[in-house]
Amino acid sequence: MSHPSMSQAARMEDGAVVKDAKTSAHKAATFNAVASSVMYMSCSVLMVLLNKWLASTLDVQAHISLLVMQNAVATFMVALAKALGIVSYPNFDPAVAMSWLPVDVFFVVMLSTSFEAMRFLSVPMITVFKQISNMLTAGGEYAFFGKSVTPGVIVAFSV
Secondary structure, three states: OOOOOHHHHHHHHHHHHHHHHHHHHHHHHHHHHHHHHHHHHHHHHHHHHHHHHHHHHOOOOOHHHHHHHHHHHHHHHHHHHHHOOOOOOOOOOHHHHHHHHHHHHHHHHHHHHHHHHHHHOOHHHHHHHHHHHHHHHHHHHHHHHOOOOOHHHHHHHHO
């Protein structure tokens, strides 16, 4: 009867440890992806419904002030999450901020126009327009960057 040598047993054990570490890392990554997706979806739904309520009941003329307050709260929450060690990101860099300025301007315009649309359109209609914009974004990614759309994304678009 042959017994593995000590070095063979150690290698087998090391292999098991590496396999367990990879499995644990995969499970953690899957959990993080699912948790992030659920949180994004929850926040998106809550913000659409909150903004619809604000736009239709408060008759706000200066909707940009509400958007500024919402963004200030979001910025505070992200900074708090960084301070608590929940998330990490690099410190503010003015050069990076300036390079992102055009994107930020378009984002503010998008938020402002969507808030204004909330005053006049139903939530289902806003959802339809958001879905169409997602499809156009995927088409643009294909046209400009050559990224193909997976079958799962096509199924999600058709839902």
